[in-house]
Amino acid sequence: MSLHQYEIDFSQLTPDEKNDLMKRIEPIAFNGLHWYPGFQSAIFSLEREEDLKFLKIPEKCHLSHR
DSSP: OEEEEEEOOOSSOOOHHHHHHHHHHHHSSSOEEOOOOSSSSEEEEEGGGGHHHHOOTTTTEEEOOO
């Protein structure tokens, strides 16, 4: 099995937007969110790259493939 790892920056989101996005990521992320110090960005892994479209990540939220 190959995992796709992503880094996501939540710093431009409101607290409610951040909470909503976290609730969408947690159930499908392989091992949940792994936070960096300060809790503004995190790493998560998906089994299928196609799962990204279901997350509905806001444009102002920076996402990068690692």
